[in-house]
Amino acid sequence: MAVEYDGTDFVGWQAQRNGRSVQSTLTEAVCRVAGEAVVLHAAGRTDAGVHAQGQVVHFDSRARRLPRQWQLGINSNLPADIAVEWVSEVPDDFDARGSATFRRYRYCIEQAPRRPVLSRRYVWWLRDSLSCAAMTAAAVHWLGEQDFSAFRAAQCQSSTPNRYLSKVQVRRDGPRISLEFTANAFLYHMVRNLVGTLAAIGSGRAEPAWAGQLLAARDRTRAPATAPARGLTLVEVGYPARFGLP
Numbered sequence: 001m002a003v004e005y006d007g008t009d010f011v012g013w014q015a016q017r018n019g020r021s022v023q024s025t026l027t028e029a030v031c032r033v034a035g036e037a038v039v040l041h042a043a044g045r046t047d048a049g050v051h052a053q054g055q056v057v058h059f060d061s062r063a064r065r066l067p068r069q070w071q072l073g074i075n076s077n078l079p080a081d082i083a084v085e086w087v088s089e090v091p092d093d094f095d096a097r098g099s100a101t102f103r104r105y106r107y108c109i110e111q112a113p114r115r116p117v118l119s120r121r122y123v124w125w126l127r128d129s130l131s132c133a134a135m136t137a138a139a140v141h142w143l144g145e146q147d148f149s150a151f152r153a154a155q156c157q158s159s160t161p162n163r164y165l166s167k168v169q170v171r172r173d174g175p176r177i178s179l180e181f182t183a184n185a186f187l188y189h190m191v192r193n194l195v196g197t198l199a200a201i202g203s204g205r206a207e208p209a210w211a212g213q214l215l216a217a218r219d220r221t222r223a224p225a226t227a228p229a230r231g232l233t234l235v236e237v238g239y240p241a242r243f244g245l246p
Helices: 022-034 067-075 132-142 190-202 209-217
Strands: 002-005 051-058 082-086 102-111 124-126 144-147 162-173 176-183 232-238
Touching: 002 022, 022 051, 022 067, 022 082, 067 082, 102 190, 124 190, 132 162, 132 190, 132 209, 176 190, 190 209, 190 232
Parallel strands: 051 232, 102 124
Antiparallel strands: 002 051, 002 082, 102 176, 102 232, 144 162, 162 176
């Protein structure tokens, strides 16, 4: 199933002893519909405050329900900040995490002289005037298979810092700037660290070439601070066509 959630009031996707998690809240709803215990597996573990429009989750159940019945039943047991977008039966070899071919994240920046109100939970507010051209030129240095050690958090548990970043898109719509990153997978805090660097370059505090220099240095301490979680949304997870997902 694909799930949408507002991450503001969650400690993140993963269930934790203290705090409200997306995984625990969703699991409780699925178990009620299934009438049995189930375990949910997600395409990615979003952090506290990070949102999702297209988080993909799989689970196994002996219960027989139509996809529409699963969706309606689960949604009727969920709070207002989580909703199931669609449900689909898949082959036994499908794995929400392991079968994914790419993930796409969007980060939103609100560039304005005053702080936003209605969008405050979903954007990073900056007074600085940002150059989309400079940020685009900087991001080119990161495309392809790269060692992203300079943009991984110290707590990252991945066995390798290498990721394949296939696309970065920078777009402006009035005061709103959206930055989209597509890769086979991402390191812990990687997108937010990339955004922090692009914001510094876009504001003129550094040249676009600095993005490549940071990448080559492989030293997290040389890069700018991590961008806030509230501007980040997991928007899409890709899978092979043979699974027939919506």
